[in-house]
Amino acid sequence: VLTRRSVGGLLLALAVAGCTTQPAADPTRPASFNDTDTAWIQLMIPMDERARLLTDLAPARAGRPALADWAAESGRRLEDELGKLRELLKLSGIPDTRPHEGHNMPGMVTLDTIGRAKATRGGDFDQLLTRGLRAHLVQVRALCTSERTSGSSPRARDLAAEIEKSAAEQITRLAGAG
Template identity: 70%
Template sequence: MQLGRNVLTRRTAAALLLGLAVAGCTPQPATDRPAPAAFNDTDTAWLQLMIPMDERASLLVDLAPTRAGRPALAGWAAGAERRLKDELVDLRALLEASGVPDTRPHEGHNMPGMVTLDTVRRARTVTGDNFDRLFTESLRAHLAQVRTLCASERRSGSAERAKDLAAAIERRAARQITRLDALR
């Protein structure tokens, strides 16, 4: 039985490293509080990546009502804002359930698909078509990366609650990309 567990541990570690490589980060040292057995390293890494990704996207989405040139894009952003807020509630609750503290190991990292603080600053200085272009490009990249991260979680995670949430987020992101593309 121990040999099987070691193989599983190596596979889990490999999946985590792959997920972090896709996200552009390096693994952080382990904390003093291990996660409950239902959550593996991939689950907690996914949660620790998704929370800052969605927080940054929220910063940009919050600007759309006053800066967007097209009312349809501002409407899409209003729906996206609600979904991001709900998603963040679910992600934070799941992180708490995992037993891993919210230590922000990726603070300050600009991961692929993450809305950068520079992008948010630029978005605050433009309106109309310039904002719309910056907004749609940034949010499309965010949503594409979210789908990639969620697919990795579904494949390599072990906590059913995390995998279920990842599947739901992945489906929503796909629908949002389709709607956003239709607004271009």
């Protein structure tokens, strides 16, 4: 279980260890974005993209209509978040180098989970969906808390607060739908 301190440390470690590809003192990056901001953005994009792959399967595979409806709404939220995250990435001046491509970070829906979800329906799919998205949302909340406390960009911190609140609401709704 990652604590607020360990998540902040993880983001900082990712930036310092070179998991991100931006130089530490990039003169083209707006001063309002620090390494935590860009590491958070670059991690959130693939996390949301993977979660979106799972929500896209729900309409045809979910066993419970309430869960399928929740997943459809969650997919729309993810798409909206992705647009805002990509806009922030562009504003930060950091190129979209996809430093986390192929990684399976804590809370990230794995490609193995996507493959298993494509091969199942009904209750088994519902369990995969619920387990995968609950882990995603819990990790997203932790990452957003870290961004809000360690990031320097007001726009990134505001988006983190918005996403964190949405994730908390979705966890509550998932418990009712799942």
